[in-house]
Amino acid sequence: MCKDYPTRVKNNMKATAVAPSNIAFIKYWGKKDEVLRLPENGSLSMNLSNLLTTTTVEFDKKYRQDEVFLKGSTLYKVEPSQEGNDPKRVIEHLNLIRKMVKTNLKAKVVSQTNFPSGTGLSSSASGFAALTLAASKAAGLNLSEKDLSILARQGSGSACRSIPDGFVEWLDGSTSKTSYAISLFPPDYWKIADVVAIVSTDKKDVSSTAGQKLVSSSPFFQTRLQNIKIKLERAKQLLTEKNFPLFGELLEAEALELHAIMLTSRPSLIYWTPGTLKIMKLVKKWRGEGLPVYFTINTGQDIHLICEQKNIDKIQEKLKEIDEIKNIIINYPSVGARLSDNHLF
Numbered sequence: 268m269c270k271d272y273p274t275r276v277k278n279n280m281k282a283t284a285v286a287p288s289n290i291a292f293i294k295y296w297g298k299k300d301e302v303l304r305l306p307e308n309g310s311l312s313m314n315l316s317n318l319l320t321t322t323t324v325e326f327d328k329k330y331r332q333d334e335v336f337l338k339g340s341t342l343y344k345v346e347p348s349q350e351g352n353d354p355k356r357v358i359e360h361l362n363l364i365r366k367m368v369k370t371n372l373k374a375k376v377v378s379q380t381n382f383p384s385g386t387g388l389s390s391s392a393s394g395f396a397a398l399t400l401a402a403s404k405a406a407g408l409n410l411s412e413k414d415l416s417i418l419a420r421q422g423s424g425s426a427c428r429s430i431p432d433g434f435v436e437w438l439d440g441s442t443s444k445t446s447y448a449i450s451l452f453p454p455d456y457w458k459i460a461d462v463v464a465i466v467s468t469d470k471k472d473v474s475s476t477a478g479q480k481l482v483s484s485s486p487f488f489q490t491r492l493q494n495i496k497i498k499l500e501r502a503k504q505l506l507t508e509k510n511f512p513l514f515g516e517l518l519e520a521e522a523l524e525l526h527a528i529m530l531t532s533r534p535s536l537i538y539w540t541p542g543t544l545k546i547m548k549l550v551k552k553w554r555g556e557g558l559p560v561y562f563t564i565n566t567g568q569d570i571h572l573i574c575e576q577k578n579i580d581k582i583q584e585k586l587k588e589i590d591e592i593k594n595i596i597i598n599y600p601s602v603g604a605r606l607s608d609n610h611l612f
C-alpha cells in the first residue's frame with residue numbers, strides 16, 4: 268500500500284515524523300552486506316501501534332554542527348556507543364541524505380521514544396524509520412515508500428519494515444535497490460495483537476548490530492539459511508489464511524531458532540533473564556489450558572505475546588500476577604511511518 272508524502276514548501280527545512288516499532292514473525296539475523304545492511308534472508312513483521320518514535324529534523328545554516336538530542340533532553344556526544352540509535356549512526360544517516368540533495372547544511376535532530384530502548388523492543392526500527400522520513404522531508408526530498416524503505420534499511424535493517432503499513436515483508440534482495448519492505452496487508456486485515464511484557468528496562472550487553480556479526484560462528488546458521496525461504500513462504504501462506512494456531516506455532520518456533528543461533532554463537536549471546544524464561548514457560552502452560560497465545564523475543568529480555576484481540580484481557584489478567592513484569596504494552600497492527608505537524612522544537 269502506498270502512502271502519499273506531499274511536497275514540502277521550499278525553504279522550510281524542518282519536518283517531523285512518527286514511526287512504529289515492528290515485531291518480526293520471521294526474523295532478520297545476519298547480513299550479506301554490513302554497510303548496506305542487506306539481510307541474509309527475507310523477513311515478515313507487523314507494525315506496532317503503541318511503540319512509537321517521534322523525530323523532528325531541521326537543516327539550517329545556524330547549526331555549526333549536527334546536534335542530536337535523543338529522548339528530547341540530553342545532548343549526546345558524537346562518539347560510538349552500544350545503542351541502536353546512537354548519535355554517530357544518526358549523523359551517518361544524515362550524511363546519506365545530505366549526499367542525495369548535495370548540501371553541507373548541518374541539522375538539529377530531536378527524537379522521543381515512548382518505550383524503553385535496548386531491551387528487545389526494536390527502538391532502532393522506529394528510530395531510523397522516523398529519522399528517515401523526517402530528515403528526507405526536511406531536506407526537501409519527496410521519496411516514494413520504496414525509496415524511504417531502502418534509505419531506512421541503511422540506518423538499521425529492521426527500520427525498513429517500519430515504513431509501509433500493517434503486515435510487512437522485507438524482500439531479501441541482493442542489491443540496495445532490491446532490498447526493501449512492502450505492505451502485504453493493511454493494519455485492519457487481521458485482529459491480532461502483540462502484548463508486550465516489560466521484564467526489565469536494563470539495557471542489553473550486546474547490541475543487535477554487534478550480535479549479528481557472530482551469526483556464522485553458530486553451527487546451526489547454515490541449516491537455518493537452507494530452510495528459511497520455505498519457512499517464510501509458509502508464514503505468508505498462514506497469514507493469508509489467517510490460521511492463528513499454526514501461524515503462532517511457526518512464529519514461536521522461529522523465535523526459538525533465532526535464540527538457538529544466538530546461544531550457539533561464539534561468544535554466546537544470552538538475552539533472556541529468569542523473568543523472560545518464566546513467561547515463556549507460562550505461555551506454553553496457558554496454551555495447554557486452552558488459551559491460544561504464542562511468544563516471540565528479539566535481542567533483549569522483554570517478550571512479545573502474540574494473540575487474537577479477543578483474548579487480550581485474559582492475557583493481561585494473567586500477566587498482572589507475575590512479579591517480574593514491570594509494565595504491559597498492548598499493541599495492535601498499525602500504519603507505518605507518517606508525517607506529523609507536532610514538531611518537537
Ligand code: DP6
Pocket residue numbers: 290291293294295296304310351389391392422423424425426475476477479564565566
Ligand atoms: C532480532 O535491525 O536492530 O530484532 O541492522 O544492525 O541495526 P541492524 O540490526 P537490527 O536487528 C534486528 C534483529 C531482530 C530481528 C528482527 O527484527 O527481524
